Amino acid sequence: MTPPPQKYSVPLYTTSNGCPVRNPNAMIKMGKYGPALLQDHHLIDLLAHFDRERIPERVAHAKxxxxxxxxxxxxxxxxxxxxxxxxxxxxxxxxxxxxxxxxxxxxxxxxxxxxxxxxxxxxxxxxxxxxxxxxxxxxxxxxxVQFPFLVHTQKSRDPQTNLKDVNMYWDFLCNNPESVHNIMFVFSDRGTxxxxxxxxxxxxxxxxxxxxxxxxxxxxxxxxxxxxxxxxxxxxxxxxxxxxxxxxxxxxxxxxxxxxxxxxxxxxxxxxxxxxxxxxxxxxxxxxxxxxxxxxxxxxxxxxxxxxxxxxxxxxxxxxxxxxxxxxxxxxxxxxxxxxxxxxxxxxxxxxxxxxxxxxxxxxxxQAYSPFQRDGVACVNGNYGSAPNYPSSFEPLDYRSDASNNESHEKWVGEATSFQWSVTDDDYDQPRAMWEVFRKTGQQEAFIHNLSANLKGAKPEIQARVIEMFSRVTPEISGRLSTALQS
Ligand code: HEM
CATH class of the missing domain: 2.40.180.10 (Catalase core domain)
Structure with missing residues (x-):
């Protein structure tokens, strides 16, 4: 973005409040070699902003x-x-x-x-x-509810060692074998x-x-x-x-x-x-x-x-x-x-x-007009001017004529229930079909290779559980995986 027009012919570096700074490399000091002065607004402005440059990265999808x-x-x-x-x-x-x-x-x-x-x-x-x-x-x-656990095992680090751990990754996936369909996608070459x-x-x-x-x-x-x-x-x-x-x-x-x-x-x-x-x-x-x-x-x-x-x-x-x-x-x-x-x-x-x-x-x-949600930090859009901050009889807003527009199409009735989907044999049908697609498209070898390369870093008992999980998809995968892990 070009700097805003100003009274000088060339763009001029300024402090954040717009005051021209002739020499950004200079500091204001007591005498030539004495200590720095707090009145050096450019220095304070620069450092204070630098100290706040980072915002939290996304908890997932950070890169x-x-x-x-x-x-x-x-x-x-x-x-x-x-x-x-x-x-x-x-x-x-x-x-x-x-x-x-x-x-x-x-x-x-x-x-x-x-x-x-x-x-x-x-x-x-x-x-x-x-x-x-x-x-x-x-x-x-x-x-x-499983999402934070999934991310903890794949992104977060071990709470003691601060290291990533392939064992916790596979431990979580084996405990939740409904993941096997997506594991097959991620360990095919589509995962890279x-x-x-x-x-x-x-x-x-x-x-x-x-x-x-x-x-x-x-x-x-x-x-x-x-x-x-x-x-x-x-x-x-x-x-x-x-x-x-x-x-x-x-x-x-x-x-x-x-x-x-x-x-x-x-x-x-x-x-x-x-x-x-x-x-x-x-x-x-x-x-x-x-x-x-x-x-x-x-x-x-x-x-x-x-x-x-x-x-x-x-x-x-x-x-x-x-x-x-x-x-x-x-x-x-x-x-x-x-x-x-x-x-x-x-x-x-x-x-x-x-x-x-x-x-x-x-x-x-x-366009947005939501004056009932205003104020707070960094409210930079004019804050909806003088509009009332409650549904007012003095403001001719459209919402009054449109109350029934959001008709529900599904009727849900039931008690509050603690629900967890259990894993059944049907859950392995689509992963099995994916394995057949891998056969037709020549991707089986790469899948076994990618999977075993990753699993080689895991403990033997974790490897055994992964092999067992894949045996429910087809013994062909578990057999080829265990051979690859032994080689
Ligand atoms: C309960 C399950 C999930 C939760 C709680 C969740 C939560 C989050 C959170 C907190 C972020 C960071 C957002 C930000 O900082 O702006 C994120 C990013 C993202 N999530 Fe999810 N997520 C879930 C599942 C999924 C699923 C199933 C998909 C895809 C179908 C998905 C796709 C994404 C994408 C694409 C981003 C990155 C967005 C961006 O580029 O800023 N997430 N997720």
């Missing part, structure tokens, strides 16, 4: 890269969804997208074996909606995508799309890379960790700055409530995919990234996505992991960025 772009509607989905930004072929909506790894710290390597975050913020005429997606159609857990441009994105969760007539469908979103899937081998990924830890961020930035704009074809899978009742799995189970032969993909948009951020901290680090941010016509489903997420994101962002994080330009909706 990431972002870019601006747009979504263009290519096919009519008005029969499915009333959301304004998805209605009208050719309609374009500006967006900001942040890719990330999950388990590493902010300085960790982009090529780690890990899921990849794929978070998109759309600036629509009806507010900001975020698709906080991932590069796999499934996830490790299916109860929201060549770059952010060469992977698909998925909502993974079921959401609800509601049309103009008020009818809803359960939906899952797929973003298919137009660059084609390209992965790293285990060895290539390890080499990049040492040689170019920022490889994926560099790849994205260089592609966009050279005009080679990456794009994704956006599709939706749909299910009516009646179809969902008949499906052989729950649509609220995040460890399951919807087979495309039964629930085909329907293309509706193109997503393009065409502009790099001007400033990493302002745009990428301060971006704040939440699955709770939605627009009329799109709602969360009852998926228990999604339900927990609806709370967690804005909560961490109030801590990470402050109560008014939605006023930071990258998070700001095109």
């Amino acid at each position: 990431g890269s972002g870019a601006h772009g747009y979504l263009e509607v290519t096919d009519d989905v008005s029969d499915l969804v009333s959301a304004d930004f998805l209605n009208g072929i050719g309609k374009r909506t500006s967006l900001f997208l942040r890719f990330s790894t999950v388990g590493g710290e902010k300085g960790s390597a982009d090529s780690a074996r890990d899921p990849r975050g794929f978070a998109v913020k759309f600036y629509t005429q009806e507010g900001v909606i975020d698709w906080v997606n991932i590069n796999s159609p499934i996830f490790f857990i299916r109860n929201g 995508p060549f770059s952010y441009r060469h992977m698909h994105g998925y909502s993974a969760h079921t959401y609800k799309w509601i049309n103009k007539e008020g009818k809803f469908h359960y939906v899952q979103i797929h973003l298919l890379t137009d660059q084609g899937i390209k992965n790293l081998t285990n060895e290539q990924a390890h080499a990049l960790e040492a040689d170019d830890p920022d490889h994926a961020g560099r790849d994205l930035h260089e592609a966009i700055s050279s005009g080679n704009y990456p794009s994704w074809t956006v599709c939706v899978q749909t299910m009516t409530a009646e179809e969902a009742k008949k499906a052989p799995f729950s649509v609220f189970d995040l460890t399951k995919t919807w087979p495309q032969k039964d629930y085909p993909l329907r293309k509706f948009a193109k997503l393009v990234l065409d502009r790099n951020p001007e400033n990493y901290h302002a745009e990428v680090e301060q971006s704040a996505f939440s699955p709770a941010n939605t627009v009329p016509g799109i709602e969360p489903s009852a998926d228990p992991v999604l339900q927990a997420r609806l709370f967690s994101y804005s909560d961490t962002q109030r801590y990470r960025l402050g109560a008014n994080f939605n006023q930071i330009p990258i998070n700001c909706p095109l």
Whole structure:
């Protein structure tokens, strides 16, 4: 950004209150060699700001890269969804997208074996909606309460040694074998995508799309890379960790700055409530995919990234996505992991960025008028002027005429119950089907290799439990895994 116009002909360095500083390398001192003076406002201003330069990194997905772009509607989905930004072929909506790894710290390597975050913020005429997606159609857990435990075993360090520990990683996964489907994805070569441009994105969760007539469908979103899937081998990924830890961020930035704009074809899978009742799995189970032969993909948009951020901290680090941010016509489903997420994101962002994080330009909706939420630290948007701060009879707000718009489509009745999904034989059906896909596409060898390379660092009793878990998918995997571990 260029400095604001000022009375001097060349841009002048100033203190943060705008006072010109002729020599930023000089300090005010008592005599030439005496102590420094507290009245040196430039020094104090500079150091005080430096001391506060870091903000907390994200508790998960700390390492990431972002870019601006747009979504263009290519096919009519008005029969499915009333959301304004998805209605009208050719309609374009500006967006900001942040890719990330999950388990590493902010300085960790982009090529780690890990899921990849794929978070998109759309600036629509009806507010900001975020698709906080991932590069796999499934996830490790299916109860929201498990997420902190999952992250503790994969990202946090041992409380005593401060070391990462492969044993706690596998101990957690074996204790929660519904994770096996996602483990198979992450230990295939898709667990080390060549770059952010060469992977698909998925909502993974079921959401609800509601049309103009008020009818809803359960939906899952797929973003298919137009660059084609390209992965790293285990060895290539390890080499990049040492040689170019920022490889994926560099790849994205260089592609966009050279005009080679990456794009994704956006599709939706749909299910009516009646179809969902008949499906052989729950649509609220995040460890399951919807087979495309039964629930085909329907293309509706193109997503393009065409502009790099001007400033990493302002745009990428301060971006704040939440699955709770939605627009009329799109709602969360009852998926228990999604339900927990609806709370967690804005909560961490109030801590990470402050109560008014939605006023930071990258998070700001095109328009917002919520004078009942005002004041607090860094309230920079004019604070809604003199508008009343309660629902007042003197303010002609629209909400009074629109109280019944949010009709619920599902009727939930029941007692408050402590619920944990138990693991059954059915949970191994889709992982078994994935193993057959690996057979057809020649990926079995790489999967066994990647898995055994990782497990070699674990204790023998942990290895035995992992082998036992995979024997429930198919004895072929457990047999090949135990041979690979002995070699
Ligand atoms: C109960 C389960 C989950 C909880 C509590 C949770 C919580 C969080 C939190 C606290 C962050 C950091 C947000 C920030 O600092 O701005 C985060 C980041 C993220 N999460 Fe989750 N998460 C969960 C599951 C998932 C799932 C299932 C997905 C994908 C389908 C996902 C995708 C992401 C992405 C993409 C980011 C990075 C967003 C960005 O780029 O800023 N998370 N998550």
